[in-house]
Amino acid sequence: MVPVPPRQRVHARSAVPATRAGSPARTAGAGTAPAGAGEAGAAVLPAGADRFDAFEETGPAFEPRRLRPSLLRWPAPPYLLATDLAAFALSRVVVPQVGPADLVVLGVLLTCLHVAGLYRSRLSVSLLDDAPRLLGGVAAAVAVHIGVHGLMPGTAPRAALLAQALVLLLSVLLARSAAYATMRWARRSGRVRHTALIVGAGHLGIRIGNVLREHPEHGLDPVGFVDSSPRVEGDEELPAPVLSGYDDLATQIQDFAVKVVIVAFGAMREAELVEVLRTCDRLRCEIIIVPRLYEVHPTTSDTDLLRGIPLVRVRRAPFRTPGWRLKRAFDVLFSGVALVALAPVMAACAAAVRWEGGPGIIFRQQRVGLDGRGFDVLKFRSLKPVDETESATNWNIKHDDRLGPVGRFLRQTSLDELPQLWNILRGDMSIVGPRPERPHFVDEFSGLIPRYTWRHRVPSGLTGWAQVNGLRGDTSIEDRAQFDNYYIENWSLWLDIKIILRTTTQVLTRAGG
Numbered sequence: 017m018v019p020v021p022p023r024q025r026v027h028a029r030s031a032v033p034a035t036r037a038g039s040p041a042r043t044a045g046a047g048t049a050p051a052g053a054g055e056a057g058a059a060v061l062p063a064g065a066d067r068f069d070a071f072e073e074t075g076p077a078f079e080p081r082r083l084r085p086s087l088l089r090w091p092a093p094p095y096l097l098a099t100d101l102a103a104f105a106l107s108r109v110v111v112p113q114v115g116p117a118d119l120v121v122l123g124v125l126l127t128c129l130h131v132a133g134l135y136r137s138r139l140s141v142s143l144l145d146d147a148p149r150l151l152g153g154v155a156a157a158v159a160v161h162i163g164v165h166g167l168m169p170g171t172a173p174r175a176a177l178l179a180q181a182l183v184l185l186l187s188v189l190l191a192r193s194a195a196y197a198t199m200r201w202a203r204r205s206g207r208v209r210h211t212a213l214i215v216g217a218g219h220l221g222i223r224i225g226n227v228l229r230e231h232p233e234h235g236l237d238p239v240g241f242v243d244s245s246p247r248v249e250g251d252e253e254l255p256a257p258v259l260s261g262y263d264d265l266a267t268q269i270q271d272f273a274v275k276v277v278i279v280a281f282g283a284m285r286e287a288e289l290v291e292v293l294r295t296c297d298r299l300r301c302e303i304i305i306v307p308r309l310y311e312v313h314p315t316t317s318d319t320d321l322l323r324g325i326p327l328v329r330v331r332r333a334p335f336r337t338p339g340w341r342l343k344r345a346f347d348v349l350f351s352g353v354a355l356v357a358l359a360p361v362m363a364a365c366a367a368a369v370r371w372e373g374g375p376g377i378i379f380r381q382q383r384v385g386l387d388g389r390g391f392d393v394l395k396f397r398s399l400k401p402v403d404e405t406e407s408a409t410n411w412n413i414k415h416d417d418r419l420g421p422v423g424r425f426l427r428q429t430s431l432d433e434l435p436q437l438w439n440i441l442r443g444d445m446s447i448v449g450p451r452p453e454r455p456h457f458v459d460e461f462s463g464l465i466p467r468y469t470w471r472h473r474v475p476s477g478l479t480g481w482a483q484v485n486g487l488r489g490d491t492s493i494e495d496r497a498q499f500d501n502y503y504i505e506n507w508s509l510w511l512d513i514k515i516i517l518r519t520t521t522q523v524l525t526r527a528g529g
Contacts (some may be wrong), residue, residue, distance in 0.1 A: 103190070111180040117164040117182065117390045128152065133174070133318060134331075180462060212237060212278060213278070215289070217282070230323075234322065240259035244282075259272075266299060274303065276301060277291070313326045334474065355441065365396050366396065368426075369426070379397040386474065396435060445476045446474070449480055451477065465497055474507075481500065481515055484515050
């Protein structure tokens with residue numbers, strides 16, 4: 017990612033919304049003023065003043081308010097998980113039929129609620145909206161409970177199991193109701209507030225800003241808009257200032273410690289806006305998008321509602337998820353074990369390379385990896401290049417006449433890639449990821465293929481989604497970039513496992529390059 021240049025901070029008054037002429041100014045309190053505004057108060061828009069220049073950059077520099085550590089400041093998922101655990105424990109106290117099957121029931125219940133999306137942070141929480149999914153999760157857990165008891169000797173009476181199921185359902189509903197009421201109270205009272213930035217200062221963006229100001233139960237304080245060409249119609253007034261154009265989005269997120277970015281409709285074309293949003297991948301903020309044709313957009317369990325406006329939360333970048341740490345742990349474990357287990361094979365490959373081509377068993381080549389940083393990839397040498405220029409610019413040696421039988425065999429079986437296990441252990445690469453390319457070709461492809469450099473958002477890999485789909489050697493670079501970016505956007509541990517299994521099959525059948 018290209019580092020964001022430093023920028024002059026916007027001052028406190030520019031983070032406070034204007035009010036209509038003649039109306040009482042909003043004061044800091046009850047969660048209506050943005051976190052960190054202190055006692056700056058609200059800036060009243062003078063009659064006849066330009067709406068976009070009315071927010072003067074005066075006063076002390078804006079610094080987001082740092083609240084004292086509190087359980088209320090924790091994210092919603094831990095609260096909700098603790099709530100359901102407490103509800104399950106309560107149901108077992110009321111109807112004490114505790115047994116080994118209870119752990120199974122609890123696991124099924126929590127899994128079903130997680131799959132139903134009931135452990136994610138949401139702007140609007142409602143027990144009535146979630147009741148069908150809560151009922152479904154409890155029903156699945158009870159069905160498993162009855163099935164397990166049916167397989168065990170000396171099971172409890174069916175009536176006791178049904179009574180326990182009813183108590184469990186009531187406990188979950190009551191506990192969730194209390195948790196949701198607590199969340200709304202904490203947001204309205206200002207104990208839980210998150211800074212929000214609205215991308216697009218058009219009619220829809222202004223409407224979203226006003227909703228957030230007037231309904232603090234959503235827990236968001238709009239500190240400003242990002243728009244290169246703000247459009248205000250009629251007597252509309254901005255609930256927050258226009259801080260900058262689109263190109264400074266990442267800077268504004270850092271300056272104002274923004275936790276949520278809401279993308280409304282603006283003047284920038286969608287393809288260009290996606291490029292801007294990509295600069296925020298490594299920033300710790302959530303991105304929520306108003307879908308196109310939102311008036312007819314269906315409301316699902318994955319949709320947030322903001323006073324009738326559907327919002328879709330963008331999936332977190334893979335490297336910001338807990339599973340990414342497991343991926344790195346697996347890389348270290350797998351590469352370490354493989355280096356030991358395959359030591360005899362690697363020794364045989366080294367001896368064969370030395371016999372065919374003389375000294376220089378390991379071939380080092382500069383490649384481009386994570387965030388465009390270079391590193392030396394290691395391979396068993398297939399042939400000796402004439403010079404470094406040939407090594408850096410020769411696209412493929414598969415049909416090179418100088419390639420001997422050992423080098424050809426190593427390439428066909430992908431055994432020449434085994435030294436890259438050391439790259440993986442060091443952290444230069446991962447087992448699965450986009451294949452690293454040489455700087456010469458990265459420069460060439462970046463100017464020809466849109467979004468080619470997006471491949472560098474994650475570490476390079478020994479194998480990848482493009483390779484197991486036949487895109488290696490003399491194949492379309494554009495298709496490779498598309499497959500690599502698909503892998504990044506849809507990454508999961510299971511996808512890595514699937515790629516490893518398919519790679520193993522291709523190596524055994526010599527479907528190499």
